[in-house]
Amino acid sequence: MNSESRTWTAALLIIGDEILSGRTQDKNVAQIASWLNVQGIRLTEVRVVPDVEERIVAAVNDLRGASDYxxxxxxxxxxxxxxxxDAIAVAIGVPVVVHPDARAALERYYETRGGLNDARLRMARVPEGAELIANPVSGAPGIRLGSIFILAGVPHITAGMLAGLTGQIEGGRPIVSVTVGAMAPESEVADLLRETERANAGVSIGSYPFFREGRVGANFVVRAEDADLAQQTADLLAASLESAGYPAVPGGI
Amino acid sequence: MNSESRTWTAALLIIGDEILSGRTQDKNVAQIASWLNVQGIRLTEVRVVPDVEERIVAAVNDLRGASDYxxxxxxxxxxxxxxxxDAIAVAIGVPVVVHPDARAALERYYETRGGLNDARLRMARVPEGAELIANPVSGAPGIRLGSIFILAGVPHITAGMLAGLTGQIEGGRPIVSVTVGAMAPESEVADLLRETERANAGVSIGSYPFFREGRVGANFVVRAEDADLAQQTADLLAASLESAGYPAVPGGI
Incomplete structure (x- = not known):
């Protein structure tokens, strides 16, 4: 199968009591979604579960078959x-082993930071058969096990790991977005949006209303794998908005 | 069963292509999680799915049995x-009907805003048997169908709906958090944290490292339903950190 001809998908599992308690504002959904778009991969589901082994195992087993990554x-x-x-190793049915390269990376990192101890050595443990993902920010590497990518939760460390994976994972064509804005209440242009989407197969149109300086408006985001199709549909939509009495703003408001 | 004696739980389903595409930074997980804590309800899972009916139906049916709300x-x-x-009505197996009070609320709201049209009337549609949740911000109400609460996605509108639900939903005791900070690498106090948590049943301790001004530290968040237990455990943890050579900062750094 030609890699350009099919849609590549990914799921994201966020593991962390701190997100579910509301203590920490998640940044990784938007960061990873945006990065995946550039790789030509669509994020199709996110789950957030607590730091509880059986919950992680269940989510991994639900999600890993449903998406490419x-x-x-x-x-x-x-x-x-x-x-x-440990939870991912249980889900996949492999033992946990110490990865020699991870151990070496941690030994180097902690050489001037008090040395490797038992807690730090935990970060060299991987499911058997895994490869490492470089961590340019701190000592502990990420882990790749086939189609599963195990990344850090602290957003700037996650970003460093993603940077190292850029261009390394097979994907399709990136989704192209073209935005058109108008000071139009979305409830007055709903039919127009629906008809424009229906008339252009392969396009999805999202509507994102806002309220500014006492007036309502919306940005309409036209998404498609085909850049020309996205632009043509956005142009059609802009013309329809103009006809309906709403001056269109290419690029959005 | 005494409502104080058991744990009340909720799941959150975020429906929206704009979150999965990375276009919009989610704010509702943290907002709803924090609000639920105050109601004495723990958020135990979050899912984000696209605007696709079968995906919403599947997620609703997975989640609604697993939590109280x-x-x-x-x-x-x-x-x-x-x-x-429409998707929730399919999941529950009831028809969609126009709620007369929602219709009336929309008629009032749009009286000075161009009047009710077909698109706006869509916002009066509810699964049969549902009650309304007041929307103090814009025209369309939220919807309650038994233990399912259907809220807006725009965070400040969501916030208005939550405000109206405050104190209206049965919960248990709020989770109390007490934070202790220290300029300690978490990898040097990992054993101490594990032992403190193990020795205090009913307590969970989260560790949130940071890197500031060239030094590493962490905030340790002690959570429990029993406020005295949380405080006592935090005091014990602070004393243990001090003994290990790390001055503890009550309230966190």
Whole structure:
């Protein structure tokens, strides 16, 4: 199958009590979604589960078959609540082993930071058969096990790991977005949006209303794999909005 | 059963292509999680799915049995991609009907805004048997169907709906959090954290490292339903950190 001809998909599993308690504002959904778009991969589901082994195992087994790739974030640090590696090993049915390159990377990183201890050595543990993902920010590497990518939860460390994976994962064509804005209440142009989407197969149109300076408006985002189709549909939509009495703003408001 | 004696739980289903595409930074997980904590309800899972009926139906049916409450956000506006009400009606197996009070609320709201049209009337549609949740911000109400709460996706509208639900939903005791900070690498105090958590049943301790001004530290968050237990455990943890050579900062750094 030609890799350009099919849609590549990914799921994201966020592991962390701190997200579910509301203590920490998640940044990884938007960050990973945007990065995946550039790789030509669509994020099709996100789940957030607590630091509880059976919940992680169940989610991994639900998600890994449903998409081409599964990304996880969180739970790969040195403390007692960092159980992601163990849970994924249980889900896949492989033992946990110490990866020699991860151990070496941690030894180098901690050489001037107090040395490797048992807690730090936990971060060299991987499901058997895994490869490492470079961590340019701190000591502990990410982990790739086939189609599963196990990343850090701290957003700037996640970003460093994603940078190293850029261009390394097979994907399709990136989704192209073209935005058109108008000071139009979305409830007055709903039919127009629906008809424009229906008349252009392969296009989806999202409607994102806002309220500014006492007036309502919306940005309409036209998405398609085919850049020309996205642009043509956006142009058609802009013309329809103009006809309906709403000056269209290419690029959005 | 005494309502104080058991744990009340909720799941959150976020419906929206704009979150999965990375276009929009989600704010509702943290907002709803924090609000649920105050109601004495724990958020135990979050899922994000696209604006696709079968995906919404499947997620609703997975989640609604697993927690006491299910909250959804997104997809209740007037446009073609707003299909949450239809999907939830399919999941529950009831028809969609126009709620007379929602219709009346929309008629009032749009009286000075161009009048009710077909698209706007979509926002009066509810699964049969549903009650309304007041929307103090814009015209379209939220919807309660038994233990399912269908809320808007725009965070400040969601917030208005939550405000009206405050104190209206049965919960248990709120989870109390007490934070202790220290300029300690978490990998040097991992054993101490694990032992403190193990020795205090009913307590969970989260570890949230940071890197500031060239030094690493962490905030340790002690959570429990019993406020005294949380405080006592935090005090014990602070004393243990001090003994290990790390001055503890009550309240966190």
């Amino acid at each position: 599964l990304f996880t974030t969180g739970g790969i640090g040195p403390t007692h609540d960092d159980i992601t590696v | 299910l909250f959804t956000t997104g997809g209740i506006g007037p446009t073609h991609d707003d299909i949450t009400v």
